[in-house]
Amino acid sequence: MADITSLLAAYDEQMRGAPRNLPSGVIWEQDGPVIRVVGKFRGFVSGPRDVEVRGAELDRLIERQRDYFAARGEAVEWSAHGHDLPENLPDRLLAAGFVPEDQETILIATVSELPAEATPPDGVHLREVAAAPDLHRIAAMESTVWGKDMSWLGDDLIGRVTAAPDDTTVLVAEADGEVVSAAWMVVNTGTEFAGLWGGSTLPAWRGKGIYRALVAARTEIASARGIRYLQVDASDDSAPILRHLGFHAVGTTTPYVWTQP
Incomplete structure (x- = not known):
């Protein structure tokens, strides 16, 4: 039986500090209790479980992040976890727009508790990729899946692979030369964790076990690297599979996003 409390404590301690393995051209800055990441397609703000400011001081902290990215002409995402303090942080974010x-x-x-045998369905092949053309093909597939321009993802993956080639593993699932799904794993250097990302699949190829095969393939790589934990911010679609x-579900996270009016 998993100790959910211990898993969540390890996550809070190891996964919520200064980000590692940022893509080239992306930096992080400390502003009081929070960290903001600058240089991505939109800004990103995160903090410890308890930011330790309340009331008007918390409002000023939130407004300062909003105004910083507004001055850059960019949107910004604040990642709020369900167990964060103060409990009214979401209300304060809403009030700030x-x-x-x-x-x-x-x-x-x-x-060590996960299956690590990657068996994609017939006609589908998994392949590790790092070249720019393949990473742009992934972005094109994601654009099709989500019905919006995801071209920024190709540049993001190129930046990640360039900055930390040993800690970023990108896999594609191909059928007849077409990218039908893709996923990647990013090792959180200096911790026991690696994060699993991606996993979007073209509609015609869903329900065939491709997502499971990509998870298993990354589990096998993580095991060979001596990584103890894998972590996912899972959608309602992928959470039941995982x-x-x-x-094990240990909590929730909600992106609160401010965009230019």
């Missing part, structure tokens, strides 16, 4: 996107479930698994594989 931030809008919540879909809530995600924080899932964590111990690598829980069936052995991941």
Whole structure:
């Protein structure tokens, strides 16, 4: 039986500090209790479980992040976790003009407890990629899946692979030369964790086990690297699959996003 409290404590301690393995051209800055990441397609703000400011002081902290990115002409995302303090942080973000996107479930698994045999369906082949053309093909596939321009993702992945080639593993699932799904793993250097990202699949290829195969392939790589935990911010679509594989829900996270009026 997993100790959810211990898993969440390890996540808070190891995954919520200064970001590692940032893409080239992306930096982080400390502003009081929070960290902001600058240089991505939109700004990103995160903090410890308790930012330790309240009331008007918390309002000023939030407004300062909003105004910083407004001056850059950029949107900004504040990642709020369901167990964060103060409990009225979401209300304060709303008051400052931030809008919540879909809530995600924080899932964590111990690598040694996960299946690590990658068996994609017939006609589908998994391949590790790092070249720019392949990473742009992934962005094109994601654009099709989500019905919006995701071209920025190709540049983001190129930046990640360039900055930390040993800690960033990108996999594609191909059928007849077409990218039908893709996923990547980013090792959080200096911790026991790696994060799993991606996993979007073209509609015609869903329900065939491709997502599970990509998880298993990354689990196998993580095991060889001696990584203890895998972590996912999971959508409602992927969370049931991951829980069936052995991941445990430890909490939730919601992106609160401010965009230029």
